[in-house]
Amino acid sequence: MDYIPKNIFTIADAKRGDIGNTSKMYAKTFFEYFDFDAVTVAPYMGIDSVTPFLEFDDKWVILLD
Secondary structure, eight states: OOOOOOTTTOOOEHHHOOOOOHHHHHHIIIISSOOOSSSEEEEEGGGGTTTHHSSTTTTTEEEHH
């Protein structure tokens, strides 16, 4: 991430989809630690696997189908 200019929109192609507590930590990692603009999320485990990612302002969530 240090090599990517700040004006470039970044997507973590992570395909995360886990239980609530684990999803919360994934969201924190991708949006706060790595500072990605968006992340791919697999909603197959239910709403609890997506909600933690939606709690971040100015960040995008791309749901897999």
